[in-house]
Amino acid sequence: MSGERINRVGKRTSHQIDLVSDVGFGKFLNLLHSTSPGGVISLGVGEPAFTTPWHICEAAFDALKAGYTGYTPSAGFIELRCAVAQDIESRYGVRYDPETEVVITVGSSQAMDLALRAILEPGDEVIIPDPYYVCYPPCITLAHGIPIPVPTSYENEFKLEAAQVEAQITNRTKAILFGYPANPTGTEMSRADFEEIASIVTKHNLLVISDEIYSRLTYGVEHTCFPSLPGMKECTILLAGFSKTYAMTGWRLGYAAGPADLIAAMSKIHQHTMLSPSSMAQMAAIEALKGGEIDVKRMVDEYDRRRRVITQGFNKIGLRCHEPKGAFYVFPSVEDTGMTSEKFTESLLSEAEVVVMPGNLFGKRGEGFVRCSYATAMSDIEEALRRIAYFVERYRNRTRS
Ligand SMILES: Cc1ncc(COP(=O)(O)O)c(C=O)c1O
Incomplete structure (x- = not known):
């Protein structure tokens, strides 16, 4: 001993x-x-x-050569936060202030952890669709919350149904956490599907964590960004990142965008536990957003x-x-x-x-x-x-x- x-x-x-x-x-x-x-x-x-596409790798090499080897602002380089905010606005029409409403994280995984730790009191319940991404329940539990899986079905293409969500709401329900397009089912929710969820969110004054890491990988359907629905920006933390869109899983870079008070709370934890995301990965991500569309x-x-x-x-x-x-x-x-x-x-x-x-x-x-x-x-x-x-x-x- x-x-x-x-x-x-x-x-x-x-x-x-x-x-x-x-x-x-x-x-x-x-x-x-x-x-x-x-x-x-x-x-x-x-x-x-x-x-990862070569020009994105090259941006990281150039950053290293130029001496970008230190800590960065905790919330990430402002150039990257501006590029992220611009990308979201141009695609989905949701405007985030890059100074106060965007934080760059170590993968969207860290953004999810920050979001949960920032909002949950011990014993708070978080609704998730079942089947779910394997990390949702552990992340909720580690943030002292209780995951509440809501059943979905093959017959309804594993979509999250408002009535099923509402049936699980208690006075401890704090938030709904979902990710569409979904891992493991490949399900995508339509705008109309999301509108039904949004009405439950409003009715019960809930928060939403919308994991949109696969938002750019859709086939023949247009992705609906959840906070683009009326009234949803104010109560949603949007999570996304570079891993899946640009084949950058190993670079570990993601972000959260949301209301300033929630992003400030997340940034507090971020400052003390991560200091800052990787400098060269951020330079690569700026290049990804600038020239990665092709x-x-x-x-x-x-x-x-x-x-x-x-x-x-x-x-x-x-x-x-x-x-x-x-x-x-x-x-x-x-x-x-x-x-x-x-x-x-x-x-x-x-x-x-x-x-x-x-x-x-x-x-x-x-x-x-x-x-x-x-x-x-x-x-x-x-x-x-x-x-x-x-x-x-x-x-x-x-x-x-
Ligand atoms: C649904 C979902 N969310 C989040 C993540 C984490 O991604 P990141 O590499 O941005 O941390 C994954 C990775 O597989 C995922 O499938």
């Missing part, structure tokens, strides 16, 4: 840590590592298969091609799935095979060497589904579909006989 510190109840970690479940990838990753790596095809990861179009067109192939492929195999409207995930049902999500995932990996994510990792309503990313090379998608078809057919034959 020498040199080790324990708290008064003899416990070295906080109660909050006990409440957070291990994401559940653990068992699954062990399986993956026990399989010969050469032949495995992964549809598991949620990150672009592209590398790259975004190229990547979206490619994702769109892969999306069609993978959706048709799964439906042909008999694993029904919706054509996703955004992000880069499909969420086929494996119910007809008679396997649970986990059984399907584990057997698929060990018998066909294809990695997919079990849907139950994303909430109760994800059971019976698997998440597949199509941010993977087309040749890998085609080969994965062949293997899955063979695997499902063989499994069906085995259970029939």
